[in-house]
Amino acid sequence: MRICVYAGSSMGARPEYRAAAAELGALLAEEGIGLVYGGGNIGLMGVAADAALAKGGEVIGVITEQLHGHKLSHTGLTRLEVVPTMHDRKAMMAELSDGFVALPGGIGTFEELFEAWTWAQLGIHPKPVALLNAAGFYDKLAEFLDQVVAERFLKSIHRSTLVIDANPRALLKALRDNPVPYAPKWLDKVADEAAVEAAVEVPGK
Structure with missing residues (x-):
């Protein structure tokens, strides 16, 4: 089994972020x-990799030619794949992995997270996706996703497939023990139209 870890290229503002990355690795x-x-x-990605390597774990890195050329590659990995583009990078990371965990990070981490989660929603893969909510980093995102459900842009069953936990051990257990349910993404057309009609006042009625 392998887990894909998305994480910031920065350490962030709090020591808890680094501690969470090290603990997970x-x-x-x-x-x-x-x-x-x-x-x-x-950043946190390097911390997680170093922590896993220090314990004798397998660590596979996938990096683009551009970033590799800037000397940003980790030189002590079990295996390093250098690929042409970011699309190739994400595709290979997903192919090599059985699940996904996002640590605190920036827009690159968010983009990777949401792509993996979207693929699960669409039934492209059955792999679990999770947020390691170190120091409450993802609290407001969780609240926003609940709002998205309330506004009927996301099904509650799809919202529930995103595992969120601040404890790395509990998070990993949830990833291993809870299968990802598949439900068609598309909202029921009749129910959707009825809800819209009830919410909109039609002139003359």
């Missing part, structure tokens, strides 16, 4: 689970 190695990530030697 070490835990994956201790559980015999390989770590797949973006191949960098910086």
